[in-house]
Amino acid sequence: MYKWIHQFGSPKYFYDISLCLSKWVTIVCIVCFISGLYGGLVLAPADYQQGDSFRIIYVHVPAAWMSLFIYIVLAASGAISLIWHIKISDIIARVSAPIGASYTFLALSTGAIWGKPMWGTYWVWDARLTSELILLFLYLGYMALQSAFDDKRIAARAGAVLALIGIINIPIIHYSVEWWSTLHQGPTITKLDKPSIHFTMLIPLILMVIAFKTFYITTVLIKTRSEILKYECNSSWVKKILGN
């Protein structure tokens, strides 16, 4: 097991694995994306209360889930790189941060677009919205810290410390904001009564979640491969690949 991790951490091995992995992941992503969108936009019935506007959840919900998931990836790969000094996890953390920030922004903006017809306003100081916004700030701080260093290795380890502190802070931020908004607004009008979702709506949602996750994996693999090539540009196996 331990040997496998070290083998996986070696750039050349990772490069070869990710090449053949990313082909399959891309196929899964495209299939899920097309079928999920078709199912969500065409097949699923309109909501009895919200009409067709509800269909934005097929983008909004997966994006919001991914925004949290990628922050966990940041913290986990940060911990791995602090403990075992594995180069690949540095690179994965670095390339994941902008993708995570974009997912967070996507979740916020689709939420705002949905909120205008539903709530009558683009933005509400609701607990979830506020903590998602703070999450975006955390991503931006992480990226700012990364770009401030010249030495990529020190940048990765400093970022790892920041991501670990952030991951401890996220539940505290979430509960403090929830506390604050419940005390301020009383019972909020914005929360939807959650009817259990019908499975014709649920299946496209699951497909979209898989599509978003595989899209993330695809982009991370592509960016990681290019970073590896840049990083290892003097080693013989890279010269062989680029020579061909």
Place this chain on the structure above:
Amino acid sequence: MSEYINIFNVILRRDLILAFRDKTDFINSLFFFIIVITLFPLSFGTKSTIVNEIIPGMIWISALLATCLTLETIFRSDFEDGSIEQLTLSRYPLTLLVSAKIFAHWITFGIPLIIISLLMGILLSLSNEIIMALFITLILGTPILSLLGSVMVALTIGLRGGMLLNLLILPLSMPVLIFSTVAIQNAASNQSMIAEVYFLAGILVLTITLAPLATAAALRIRLS
């Protein structure tokens, strides 16, 4: 054990003496704090209802910003003259030395800040309950800011500009601000604020245990 207490005291005394000899940083940021607070009555007027509702939160925001201004002094001079390397190389745990420095920062900046905000509260004729709540939340909250800030300073010291430090520290300090202002609002409407105070105390204990460790780790990364 007594050896560790000794070295803690030595570092604490050294930092206090240094801060006392070079007062400009602290005095300037305390002036900044006072000036920012005086801006609020000037722009919102001095009707007592408005003052009691807005000013406590404003005092907290000003305290947060003023703390951000002084945080860099925890490590800046040591980083510039190289004594931070000596601390890292010493045979005592860096976590202990760092916590002495953070404590010194809180004594030189946190305590004057608390006293000034209480005085400003009296000058702005806040009610007694609000001043009491302000005192409790500041005494629990300012050490959290010093501790959290020390980690971020250790990560960013020597990098361009202090803007990055503020970008990192402000989102992380939002829970402190939220709990404190909610506590003060509860006190203003004669409700119990014990839950928020417990939360603040819990966060304080958490940061006292973890922040010096993280600061020491961050310093080692920066100096590697």
